[in-house]
Amino acid sequence: MLRFCATVLLLVALIADSCAAAQLKMQQMDHHAADKDGDGKADDGHHDTDFDHEMFVGKEGAQQFSGMQADEAKKKLGELFDSNIDGDKASKAELISWMQRVSEEHEKRDVDDHWKRFNKTADNQLLTWGELMTEKLQTALPNADKKYAQAVTKALLSGKPADIVKAGTVAGLPEAPASESDELKSSQSALVDDLLRDARRWLAADADKDGKLSKTELHHFFYPDEFPHMRAMLVDEALEHADKNRDGKVSLDEFIADMWNPEKDSTEKEPDWVAEERKSFKEVKDKNKDGFLDRGEYEAYMFSHEQDKGQLYNREAEHLLNEADADKDGSLSRKEIVDNLELFAGSAATNYGDRIGIREDL
Numbered sequence: 001m002l003r004f005c006a007t008v009l010l011l012v013a014l015i016a017d018s019c020a021a022a023q024l025k026m027q028q029m030d031h032h033a034a035d036k037d038g039d040g041k042a043d044d045g046h047h048d049t050d051f052d053h054e055m056f057v058g059k060e061g062a063q064q065f066s067g068m069q070a071d072e073a074k075k076k077l078g079e080l081f082d083s084n085i086d087g088d089k090a091s092k093a094e095l096i097s098w099m100q101r102v103s104e105e106h107e108k109r110d111v112d113d114h115w116k117r118f119n120k121t122a123d124n125q126l127l128t129w130g131e132l133m134t135e136k137l138q139t140a141l142p143n144a145d146k147k148y149a150q151a152v153t154k155a156l157l158s159g160k161p162a163d164i165v166k167a168g169t170v171a172g173l174p175e176a177p178a179s180e181s182d183e184l185k186s187s188q189s190a191l192v193d194d195l196l197r198d199a200r201r202w203l204a205a206d207a208d209k210d211g212k213l214s215k216t217e218l219h220h221f222f223y224p225d226e227f228p229h230m231r232a233m234l235v236d237e238a239l240e241h242a243d244k245n246r247d248g249k250v251s252l253d254e255f256i257a258d259m260w261n262p263e264k265d266s267t268e269k270e271p272d273w274v275a276e277e278r279k280s281f282k283e284v285k286d287k288n289k290d291g292f293l294d295r296g297e298y299e300a301y302m303f304s305h306e307q308d309k310g311q312l313y314n315r316e317a318e319h320l321l322n323e324a325d326a327d328k329d330g331s332l333s334r335k336e337i338v339d340n341l342e343l344f345a346g347s348a349a350t351n352y353g354d355r356i357g358i359r360e361d362l
Contacts, residue, residue: 074338077345081334089331095317107226111219118218126212129202130157161199170195197237204233225309235299242298249292252281320344 081090084098118135119127133156155172164170169192205213205221207229213221224230242250242258250258260274285293285301293301324332324340337344 070341073345074341077341078334078338081337085334089329089333090337091331092317092321095320095332096313099313099316107219107223111215111222114222115215115218126210126214127218128212129161132198132202133157133159156195159195159199161202164196164199165203168196200233200236201230204230231299231303235295235302238302239295239298249294250298251292252278255281255285255293 084090084101085094090098115127118132120131120134121128151172151174155170155174158172159170173192173195201221201224202213204224205217207217207220220227220230224234239248239250242254244254244257256274256277259277260271262270281293282289285297287297287300288294320343321330321332323343324336326336326339327333
């Protein structure tokens, strides 16, 4: 039973990986949503420093800091400054360009890596749904119960994205036995949800409707928020997550619950920014004043100017300047960036620094 449960959990994780990059983008869009006073922090005083690190040096860049002592990490950060900035100081516009390059380079590497991982065709030109599923199954099921593995494999390889989306499930996918744990049953449900999401994204990304994905279309699959023709699918995904009672619209309570969970918040009272979001819901987002966000209103919220990626970079640059611009000249010198290692790349003084291995000299 343990192997059975572990197999399902791993398969869920692998399928979710296909959407992780886009989910990160949505998290980035929401990162400054609670920052009403423009100081780069949520109005409860908290700021997610992990976000700053990934924006400035990228995931791969952060990993390169692994094992470095603080002095070595500062040297590396200085070298990044030299390679990205012409001159002695980085203006706000240059900081924005820096972060844009980090994002674009990460996307390209990520798509290249997934293309190599999933595409097994002889001509290496097109990716099939079966190849996507086969790769995930090969990784997920090596030690699974044989009968269960065969049933899962058959269901996933025989299914087609359009059929999965139409039915809302995967035909033939084995149900968790009644005797199994609640954890396994929950994992089975998550598996169906993730497969449905993958299928919906596949159909939207397949622009020429040939049933396969080119490398360009795979980019659309992993980074749908970058491409206008993927917008309707993203709205479907977001509504599916926020609309808990499945009535086709998002209530105020559902809207707030999608952003803030009081059970997981250590504060004793509701943060001020939540009250601001309630007010914005009623006065701005709910255009017809019926107490709900319908699909059109929710789409307008998702793709508003406030959530635009250009504004994301702008707000992040303002935050970095606010934190590190010691002489308040509106730009950052090499020294100001290097002296703020914890802000830009993590250090031994932060959990993030501990995770990537930067340590102070002993």
